[in-house]
Amino acid sequence: MKVGIISTGVYLPKDFMTGEDIAVMAGIPPVVVEDKMGIKKKYIPGPNDHTCEMGIIAAKLALEKANLDPLEIDLIIYIGEEHKEYPLWTAGIKIQEAIGASNAWAFDVALRCGTTVMALKVAKSMMIADPKINTVLLAGGYRNGDFIDYQNPRTRFMYNLSAGGGAILLKKGHSENSILETKMITDGSFSEDVVVVAGGTKNPISKEAIDQRLNMLDVLDPEGMKQRLEQKSMENFLQVIRQSVRMSGYQETDINYLAMLHMKKSAHTYVLSELGLSADQSIYLEDYGHIGQIDQILSLELALKEGKVRDGDLVVFVSAGIGYAWGATTIKWGKGDLDG
DSSP, rough: OOOOEEEEEEEEOOOOEEHHHHHHHHOHHHHIIIIIOOOSSSEEOOOTEEEEEEHHHHHHHHHHHOOOOOOOOEEEEEOSSSSSSSOOOOHHHHHHHTTTOOOOOOEOOTTTHHHHHHHHHHHHHHHHHOTTOOOOEEEEEOOGGOOOTTTTTGGGGGGOOOOEEEEEEEEEEEEEEEEEEEEEEEOOTTTTTTTEEEESSSSOOHHHHHHHHTEEESSSSSSHHHHHHHHHHHHHHHHHHHHHHHTTTGGGOOOOOOOOOOOOOOHHHHHHHHTOOOOOGGGOOOOBBOOOGHHHHHHHHHHHHTTSSTOOOEEEEEETTTTTTEEEEEEETTTTTOOO
């Protein structure tokens, strides 16, 4: 049974900071930020750019592009971050109310920067299993840059955290832009490497915790994490891409476009090289930063605008998230032959 993308939406705040701004705040040379980290510009939230709200804007853009009545939506899955307007709050239900999808029901999912890829698998599985679920909206926002302390060198690899919202509309029986197979890998040995120390049940928030900057993202064992992650990260990153493509009935040589999260430039180049892809078969998000699980949606929209994705192309969404999780979803874009 086919499940296809009928439209997408992306919202980016008006405010941004440059690589040079980051360099000044972190006390490191601009060339390191711009060339090594690959951050020329990244978006920062304005006063009204709340997490769920950015997802609502993106959802409305997707609905407008699809010319779809919100009453046709059967299910809403919130794919944004847990850092949102309120704690202990189901953002998907707010999106339902805000867009007028009164015939839908909603819930939230979370897998850090792997959420969109995971949610595509969840949505497709639910649509196949339940005859009453025909149209699904995935939507959410991201602003985890709020947790970055630029004076903490242990979190330097997260200086790229940006802000924005994204949405995907899926429809069962849609003959275009077909969602094929998803491969996920998670490894719990990294589950407590990157955390916000204070604010949970182990270390409740307090004035002392805030004074010590324990309410910001930190890496508890940077050397240990680096050694363990270097052994597994790229291996798993490439593995989920290759397995997703093969499970979908294709070979990695069939990939036309790779919608990849923002990472340091050398890693981005390495992935393309290992897969035999050219620089034109992906977009390096150096002017956007890392908008978490929104990166893949943004990359696809940019690629369509630039003519890098055409009918019949094989597109792969790929993600990696702290925790640690890796995931990839293969999509046959346009009205392409699905026989592989």
